[in-house]
Amino acid sequence: MVTIGFGGGCHWCTEAVFQPLEGVSEVRQGFIRSDGPDEAWSEAVEISFDPDRVSLRDLIAVHLSTHASEADHKMRGKYRSAVYSMTAEQQNACATHIRDLAAEAEVHFVTRSLMHRGFKPSDSRFHDYYKSNPERPFCRTYIAPKLAKLRARHSALLKKEYTTS
Template sequence: MSETAILGGGCFWCTESVFQSLRGVASVEPGYSGGHVENPSYEQVCTKTTGHIEVVRVRFDPEVIDFETILQVFFATHDPTTLDRQGADVGPQYASAIFCQDERQKDIAQKVIAQFEAETGERVVTRLLGAERFWPAESYHRDYYLRNPNQGYCQAVISPKLAKFRKRYAALLAA
């Protein structure tokens, strides 16, 4: 049995690389969700006019890693307090968002957000949205960091994020 989480936490290259490392995660696929254009392209989404958010679809085994833990990793590996921005990546396509697949996921997301706000004293701007259509990204976005670890963005942004993540969540990493 598997469960699906659809998460927007800035550039999907970053988010994908984090979740690919977790034990219990069967697959991670970058894509787009939340917009009004059918089957959008990366170029269309980058115009900031389609309403889509860059997301990852994470399929995981809830017997190995539960949705709450997925969200704790999500909140620890992006900034959920900045509206439509992650570092130098700015625009509505970089929004922090959780596309809740059911009411249970929404309840868990609200709980994790409340915990984060209580621990940090900061207001979370992560959008809690319903289960909207997921459009897979173009194939060249898949496994981007794994295929391009020496690319500039990967070296400057993703590698440091992964190092911090691996140190904090070592017990959750796949072998």
């Protein structure tokens, strides 16, 4: 298993996006920090995945397509758009994938490849937020559209039980 972090929007949303992916065995919702100037805690998830079942490039493609990865808005402190790597080698691979995906899509991503320098979990009552009650107004308004985008753009990456939801 390989560990990596993703941040970009609300960690409730990010958690729900990565849970249905084939090869992802665990999604931990919380806050991640990096080196300065990104040392402040920002909402994110850590995931454990099997690279033989889902590639790092595919995970990054999912991430870039399910949050505002092209927008540098005023909430970027709380919702930093980043991929958090555990090693320098992983960080370089992430930067290359982000650059390649941007060139293919002919867009500019604000998402950065950063080093993972700490994780703290969110309050446990918020874990599995979407799974626990998908009918909540927040889930219907913010998470469900991201999951619809995930199914439309990345259906081949979904665990079988999520392909018909």
